[in-house]
Amino acid sequence: MAIEIFDSPARNRLVYGCGAIERLGELAREYGSRVLVVSDYGVAEAGHTQHAVDSLEAAGLSVTSFVDVHQNPTTDDVASCLAVARPADIDLFVGIGGGSAIDTAKGCNFLLTNGGDMHDYWGFGKATKPMLPLIAVPTTAGTGSECQSFALIAESDTHRKMACGDRKATAVIALLDPVLTVTQPAMVSACAGIDAVSHAVEAAVTTKHTPISSLYAMEAFRLTSASFTRVLEAPDDLAAREAMLLGAAYAGIAIENSMLGAAHAMANPLTAQFGIVHGQAVGTMLPHVVGYNCVDAQTATIYLELATVAGLASVDALIDLLAGFVEVAPFPSSLAAAGIDADAIPTLAVNAAEQWTAAFNPVAIAAPDFEDLYRAAI
Numbered sequence: 001m002a003i004e005i006f007d008s009p010a011r012n013r014l015v016y017g018c019g020a021i022e023r024l025g026e027l028a029r030e031y032g033s034r035v036l037v038v039s040d041y042g043v044a045e046a047g048h049t050q051h052a053v054d055s056l057e058a059a060g061l062s063v064t065s066f067v068d069v070h071q072n073p074t075t076d077d078v079a080s081c082l083a084v085a086r087p088a089d090i091d092l093f094v095g096i097g098g099g100s101a102i103d104t105a106k107g108c109n110f111l112l113t114n115g116g117d118m119h120d121y122w123g124f125g126k127a128t129k130p131m132l133p134l135i136a137v138p139t140t141a142g143t144g145s146e147c148q149s150f151a152l153i154a155e156s157d158t159h160r161k162m163a164c165g166d167r168k169a170t171a172v173i174a175l176l177d178p179v180l181t182v183t184q185p186a187m188v189s190a191c192a193g194i195d196a197v198s199h200a201v202e203a204a205v206t207t208k209h210t211p212i213s214s215l216y217a218m219e220a221f222r223l224t225s226a227s228f229t230r231v232l233e234a235p236d237d238l239a240a241r242e243a244m245l246l247g248a249a250y251a252g253i254a255i256e257n258s259m260l261g262a263a264h265a266m267a268n269p270l271t272a273q274f275g276i277v278h279g280q281a282v283g284t285m286l287p288h289v290v291g292y293n294c295v296d297a298q299t300a301t302i303y304l305e306l307a308t309v310a311g312l313a314s315v316d317a318l319i320d321l322l323a324g325f326v327e328v329a330p331f332p333s334s335l336a337a338a339g340i341d342a343d344a345i346p347t348l349a350v351n352a353a354e355q356w357t358a359a360f361n362p363v364a365i366a367a368p369d370f371e372d373l374y375r376a377a378i
């Protein structure tokens with residue numbers, strides 16, 4: 001079979017290993033001297049923010065901290081961060097936390113260096129001036145934001161998510177220390193972990209997938225599918241945490257090359273209208289989307305490859321595995337159990353069809369199809 005033409009964007013430097021956080025100061029010194037550390041209260045409470053600050057100060061950097069990041073960060077979070085960044089005259093960002101902290105750092109970077117507001121950067125490649133370097137240190141294994149050029153920032157009034165991307169917003173280093181992820185609460189491990197699994201599955205089959213994204217998606221799925229249940233059963237199992245963190249980063253690289261699909265298109269309205277956590281929403285929809293996409297023979301072949309790397313013999317077994325992940329997670333496994341009424345489905349379906357990621361699903365999908373899929377998951 002002929003190899004597809006591709007143009008794979010340059011990726012960031014990955015620094016991986018248990019205890020890698022100790023290298024933060026030494027690494028940061030290569031990129032700046034006045035740093036803003038962006039994190040949230042949960043990460044600060046777990047001691048990770050101070051750990052980062054200590055490493056940076058020991059290396060001689062001047063450190064300012066911003067810890068007031070909220071889940072699903074909004075334009076208000078970015079404005080608050082900017083108000084701290086500007087007077088500190090920083091030349092480097094460190095985002096330490098989940099996707100929310102890293103995305104807030106990216107969002108602040110757009111405004112600090114290029115001015116305007118977040119709407120100006122909605123889409124891709126809108127920043128015309130250079131941006132500051134960012135070192136991303138994930139403390140959850142999930143979003144893969146540490147390996148992506150996009151920040152997801154919601155409008156503070158409507159909660160509509162804006163995907164703001166630019167190559168210059170990509171972290172110069174993703175510092176991956178699995179030890180930092182052990183402190184994730186069980187709900188975070190489940191929601192972030194199932195998001196990472198979903199990134200691997202969706203990135204593998206989108207209309208934009210390339211030979212490079214396929215490499216990363218397959219390895220991401222091998223790592224995360226083998227360890228998702230284990231981190232819930234045995235949170236201190238460092239080997240499982242290692243696999244989840246590296247798998248989530250690889251899935252992030254896969255997305256950067258190939259985008260996402262219908263499960264993510266269906267998750268966004270569930271989050272915006274009902275406050276369902278992203279990972280729960282996408283994980284609930286994913287098995288149904290895989291079933292829907294199987295009508296396409298090429299997509300079914302890729303699903304079989306994913307099944308094979310997980311040690312399974314069929315796509316049906318893959319769907320069962322994905323559904324089983326939702327069953328073992330500490331959140332409701334159906335939309336009805338999550339408090340969603342069937343009356344809401346037509347509106348949800350219309351909103352799902354308007355999502356950017358719907359366009360990359362390997363099988364054409366429109367509002368009536370989304371209605372069927374939501375009804376299957378109710």
Ligand SMILES: [Fe+2]
Pocket residue numbers: 143195198199264278282
């Ligand atoms: Fe996601």
